[in-house]
Amino acid sequence: xxxxxxxxxxxxxxxxxxxDGLRAALLEPALAHAAPGPVSLRGPAxxxxxxxxxxLLWPALGAxxxxxxWRLWRGSRGSSMPISNTR
Numbered sequence: 001x002x003x004x005x006x007x008x009x010x011x012x013x014x015x016x017x018x019x020d021g022l023r024a025a026l027l028e029p030a031l032a033h034a035a036p037g038p039v040s041l042r043g044p045a046x047x048x049x050x051x052x053x054x055x056l057l058w059p060a061l062g063a064x065x066x067x068x069x070w071r072l073w074r075g076s077r078g079s080s081m082p083i084s085n086t087r
Contacts, residue, residue, distance in 0.1 A: 006013035012031070016022050025031060 003013045014025050014031070016025060
């Protein structure tokens, strides 16, 4: 019945008897086809919003501006970045 239904709808039918048959079917290039799908931009938008929020919140936390911290780190000649707040 499933083979007949697949032929009527223009699909192909493959009987899978065990896990090895499923693996072979999934890896078979002849059975693969590209299909467009929806793309969600929630992930990148959330990451951008989080970075912007942190950039605005950074001074309120009493942390040094990143440019000053970078200059201090570069001027320390290879030692680790200072952690203390030296305003």
